[in-house]
Amino acid sequence: MGPLSIAACVSLAVWLWLTFGQGMFWRTDVRLPPRTPPARWPSVAVVVPARDEAGVLPLSLPSLLAQDYPGEAEVFLVDDGSTDGTGALALALAREHPGLPLTVCSPGEPEAGWTGKLWAVRHGIGLARAAAAGEPEYLLLTDADIAHEPDSLRELVAAAVSADLDLVSLMARLRVVTVWERLVVPAFVYFFAQLYPFRWINRPAGRTAAAAGGCVLLRTEAAVRAGVPESIRQAVIDDVSLARAVRRSGGRIWLGLAERVDSVRPYSGLGDLWRMVSRSAYAQLRHQPLLLVGTVAGLALVYLAPPVTCCAGLLTGRPVAAWAGAAAWLLMAGTYLPMLRYYRQSAVLAPLLPLTALLYLLMTVDSAVQHYRGRGAAWKGRTYARPSDA
Structure with a gap:
């Protein structure tokens, strides 16, 4: 031969x-685990790191402000040194789309040894934990290009509480409109799942760990126990690093495909x-x-x-x-x-x-x-x- x-x-x-x-x-049937509404809805802080996101914010931020969540929830948008008016636009959108309370802040340039996104996440978590309402029980870390259906937060929290999970992450459905998006984007998720099979990640005693950075619900206690984001402050692949830190500290994690969480970021050409x-x-x-x-x-x-x-x-x-x-x-x-x-x-x-x-x-x-x-x-x-x- x-x-x-x-x-x-x-x-x-x-x-x-x-x-x-x-x-x-290769199977795409890993969706949110079975869930029932909790007897008491825990408090949640939504942390949104944003750098030069004026182009997508009108499509994403109103969806967060409109969350139909029975418990206490607040949105913290961290303007990470934007030059396109991201922070001012966020405040204007909050006036046009009243809903969950919104705090917009800017921590300045990251300190040495930090990536910009994790520096912004650190600042947002710090603000949330110091807020007048008291320390939130959960943190929703979501990117500025992610749009959520009105029941997204409610379903994430119900899944986390029902299954006693420390981290619940959904792989947002990315935009697929242009020819290049059709050719490249579905394969991106396919290759990711091949590297990090969702079923292996979701095993209680599994060793494989990963998350999708666009949508991560994290128990605050688990974040403190894992020392995040400080312990992963230099990570470029921050979502995988976050999941590994939580799992190493004894936390239970879960990752699946989203049904009602979508990325609105356009990739018009192959270069993007x-x-x-x-x-x-x-x-x-x-x-x-x-x-x-x-x-x-x-x-x-x-x-x-x-x-x-x-x-x-x-x-x-x-x-x-x-x-x-x-x-x-x-x-x-x-x-x-x-x-x-x-x-x-x-x-x-x-x-x-x-x-x-x-x-x-x-x-x-x-x-x-x-x-x-x-x-x-x-x-x-x-x-x-x-x-x-x-």
Whole structure:
């Protein structure tokens, strides 16, 4: 058996293992766990870090202010050095859309050793805990581009209380409108779930830990016990680091797909999506060159080898390569279909996953290149040259 057939068979074996042995990562039925309304609704502080978010705030902030929550709740928007009038716009929106109380503050530039977002989160949590209403029992950490249905907070809290969870996180449904969004965005969530299978995360005694930073409900007591955000202050991939810190401190965590929580941030072109992925891709690999080489080789074997060996086998008359490559390609496309359905996209995109994987491979390489050029994780005018992830 030649190298082409060997590559096809190895890729097929990997896909068989991924399909049946990687926590059923491809299934999209992990939603909020069964829940009942608590006898007493705990108090909640909603913390929203925002840096230059005037473009999306009119679509997101009113949804937070309009939360139909039976208990005490307050919104703290932390303007992280914005230059586009984010803070003033937030106050204006609160006047136009009265609802939950809103406090807008700005902590200034982050201290050394802090990423901007976690510096803003720290300030927001501090304000919430010092508020006149007293320390909140839960913290909802949500990004400025996330829109919530009116019952979102109520359902999150009910799930946390019913299952006695310290952290409940929902992977917000990202916007999928443009051609590039259709090609790249569903795959982003698919790859994330492959790295961090939700079923493994949600095991009470599991070792896998991750969260989705756009929507995290965190018990305040658990945050104090885990020392967050101070203990993860340099983390670029802050959501995964947060979940790990909570789990290490003995907390119970849960992650699933959202039904009524959506990101309104547009990614109009490939460049915007490229920056979103590349800013943290090499940090995910802990800035290790060997991990980068292994990741590139793995992506090539798992995602590129199936179509290449299938087509090459057909053209050169190697039936083993052709059929093994086709079977691996079919498994790949089949496991991608549930995510495409979740995002209400055409099944035609499923066979194109190798193309999307090639884009992610190039984004990962570019992330490493930018790191070694000293540009690190650049986002909204700030660069973190050598971030660390807790």
